[in-house]
Amino acid sequence: MERRIPTKEEVLSYLEKDRNWGRWGADDQVGAVNMITPEKRAAAARLVKTGRAVSLSREFPKTPAANNPTPAIHFMKRGVRDEGGGSATDFYGISYHGQATTHLDALCHVWDHNGMWNGRSADDVITFDGATWGSVEHWKEGIITRGVLLDVPKFRGQPFVKLNEPIHGWDLEDVAKSQGVTMEPGDALIVYGGRDAWNEVNPQWGSLPEPGQPRQRAGLHASCLKFIRESDCSLLVWDMMDFEPNGYDIPWSVHGSIFAYGIGLLDNALLQPLAEACAEEGRYEFMLTVNPLRVVGGTGSPVNPIALV
Numbered sequence: 001m002e003r004r005i006p007t008k009e010e011v012l013s014y015l016e017k018d019r020n021w022g023r024w025g026a027d028d029q030v031g032a033v034n035m036i037t038p039e040k041r042a043a044a045a046r047l048v049k050t051g052r053a054v055s056l057s058r059e060f061p062k063t064p065a066a067n068n069p070t071p072a073i074h075f076m077k078r079g080v081r082d083e084g085g086g087s088a089t090d091f092y093g094i095s096y097h098g099q100a101t102t103h104l105d106a107l108c109h110v111w112d113h114n115g116m117w118n119g120r121s122a123d124d125v126i127t128f129d130g131a132t133w134g135s136v137e138h139w140k141e142g143i144i145t146r147g148v149l150l151d152v153p154k155f156r157g158q159p160f161v162k163l164n165e166p167i168h169g170w171d172l173e174d175v176a177k178s179q180g181v182t183m184e185p186g187d188a189l190i191v192y193g194g195r196d197a198w199n200e201v202n203p204q205w206g207s208l209p210e211p212g213q214p215r216q217r218a219g220l221h222a223s224c225l226k227f228i229r230e231s232d233c234s235l236l237v238w239d240m241m242d243f244e245p246n247g248y249d250i251p252w253s254v255h256g257s258i259f260a261y262g263i264g265l266l267d268n269a270l271l272q273p274l275a276e277a278c279a280e281e282g283r284y285e286f287m288l289t290v291n292p293l294r295v296v297g298g299t300g301s302p303v304n305p306i307a308l309v
Contacts, residue, residue: 001169001170001173001226001227002170003168003170005168005221005223006222006223006226008248008249008250011222011223011225011248011250011253012250014222014225014226014229014256014260015112015114015225015256015260016114016260018225018226018229018260018261019259019260019261020032020260020261020262021117021118021119022118023262024262026118027118028118028262029107029117029118029133029134029135029138030138030139030262031107031117031134031234031261031262031263031264032186032232032233032234032235032261032262032263032264033139033143033234033235033262033264034234035185035186035232035234036143036144036145036186036234037186040145040146040186041144041145043146044144044145044146044147044287044288045287047146047285047286047287047308048286048287048308048309049281049309050281050309051308051309052277052281052308052309053306053307053308053309054273054274054277054306054307054309055270055273055304055305055306056102056237056266056269056270056271056273056274056304056305056306056307057102057269057270057303057304057305058100058101058102058268058269058270060072060074060092060094060101061094061100061101062074065100065204065207066203066204066207066208067098067099067100067204067205067206067207067208068098068099068100069098069208070095070098071100072092072093072094072095072096072101073091073092073093073094074090074091074092074093075090075091075093076088076089076090077089077090077091094302096300096301096302097109097267097299097300099205099206099241099267099268100206100268101267101268101302102266102267102268102269102270102302102303102304102305103266103267103268103300103301103302103303104136104139104143104264104265104266104267104290104292104300104301104302104303105255105258105264105265105266105267105299105300106131106134106135106136106138106139106264106292106298106299106300106301107133107134107135107138107258107259107262107264108125108126108131108133108134108135108299109258109265109299109300110251110252110255110256110258110259111259112250112251112252112256112259114259115259116133116134116259117133117134117258117259117262118134118262120133120134127297129297130295130296130297130298131297131298131299132297135295135296135297135298135299136292136293136294136295136298136299136300136301137294137295137296137297137298139264139292140292140294142289142290142291142292143188143234143235143264143288143289143290143291143292144287144288144289144290145186145187145188145234145235145287145288146184146186146187146188146285146286146287146288147187147188147190147237147285147286147287147288147307148176148181148183148187148188148189148190148284148285149190149192149271149274149275149278149284149285149286150172150175150176150179150181150189150190150191150192150284151175151179151192151275151278151279151284152167152171152172152175152191152192152193152194153192153193153194153197153275154275154279155171155174155175155178158194159194159197159198159201160193160194160195160197160198160218161193161194161198161218161219161240162218163216163217163218166218166219166220166221166243167191167193167219167220167221167224167240167243168221168223168224169221169223169224169225169226169227170223170227172191172224172227173227179284180284181284181285183231183232183233184232185232186232186233186234187231187232187233187234187235188233188234188235188236188237188266188288188290189228189231189233189235189236189237190237190238190269190271190274190288191220191236191237191238191239191240192238192239192271192272192274192275193218193219193220193238193239193240193271194239194240194272195239195240195271195272196239196270196272197272198218198240205217205218205240206241214244214245215244215245216244216245217240217241217242217243217244218240218243219238219240219241219242219243219244219254220238220240220241220242220243220253220254221243221246221253221254222242222243222246222247222248222250222253222254224254225253225254225256225257225260228254228257228261228263229257229260229261233263234263234264235263235264235265235266235288235290236254236257236263236264236265236266237266237269237271237288237305238265238266238267238269238271239268239269239270239271239272241254241255241267241268242254242255264290266290266303266305269305274307277307277309278309281309283309286307286308286309287307287308288305288306288307288308289305289306289308290303290305291303291304
C-alpha cells in the first residue's frame with residue numbers, strides 16, 4: 001500500500017469502484033456477513049484456547065456528557081406481593097447512535113448521493129415505522145466469527161492515537177504484519193485506538209464542538225477504506241471512529257464502508273481490556289460474538305460483544 005494520503009478522487013473511487021453491490025445478489029440485505037458461513041463460525045470456535053471472556057461494551061450511558069447529549073434513561077418500579085414478597089422491574093430507553101453507546105450499525109444506517117447498500121434509495125425505504133431495507137433484523141442469527149485486533153497504540157509506542165496523527169491504511173497493514181496476523185474473508189476487523197487513555201488527558205473523545213466550530217476527532221483516516229475493502233472483513237469494530245474533519249468534503253469517509261461494502265460497523269467498543277488480554281495471551285485472534293436485538297426495521301442495535309480468547 002502506498003504511504004501517501006489519497007486524493008479526493010481516489011477516496012471516491014474506494015466508495016464507488018470498489019463497492020460490493022450485487023456481489024451477493026441485487027436483493028441482498030445481509031451484506032458482508034454472508035461470508036460468515038457455518039464453517040467460518042466453527043473455525044472461530046476452535047480459536048478459543050483458555051476460555052477467557054472479555055466484554056467489549058461500555059456501560060449503559062445514563063450520564064449526560066459532552067459526547068453524550070442524549071443520555072440513556074433507566075426507570076425502576078418496585079412491586080409488592082403478599083407475605084413480604086415483591087418484584088423489581090424497569091424500563092430502558094436509549095438513542096444509541098452517536099459516540100457514547102456501544103452499538104451495531106445496520107446496512108440502512110447511512111448513505112451518500114449514490115444511494116444505500118445495493119443502490120437502494122433512502123426516500124423509498126426509510127419510513128417513520130422503520131427501515132424496509134437493510135435493517136438490523138437481517139442479522140438476527142448474530143455475527144459470530146474470527147476477530148482480529150490491531151493494536152495501533154502499542155505499535156506506535158504511544159498511549160493513544162493523536163488528533164494530528166490519524167490511523168492510515170498503511171498503519172493497519174504494518175500493525176497486522178508486526179502482530180503476525182493475516183486477515184481472512186468474513187473476519188471482524190477490530191481497530192484499537194486508545195480512546196480511554198485519550199480521555200485521561202484530553203476532553204472526552206468525540207465531544208461536540210462549540211457552535212459554528214468543526215468537529216475534531218482522532219480516529220481512522222479515509223485511507224483505511226482500501227485496507228478494509230481488501231481485507232474482505234464482515235464487521236469493523238472500533239473505539240475511535242472516522243477521523244474528523246475528514247478533509248474531503250464528503251458526508252461519510254470510513255462509515256461509507258456500510259453502504260459501499262455491506263460491512264456492519266460496531267461503534268464505541270470498549271477495546272482497552274481486550275488489548276490487554278491479547279497482550280497477556282500473546283495472540284490477537286479469537287472468537288467474537290455480536291448479538292443485536294431483533295428489531296424489525298431497526299437501523300442498528302445496542303450490543304454487548306464478547307471476545308472469547
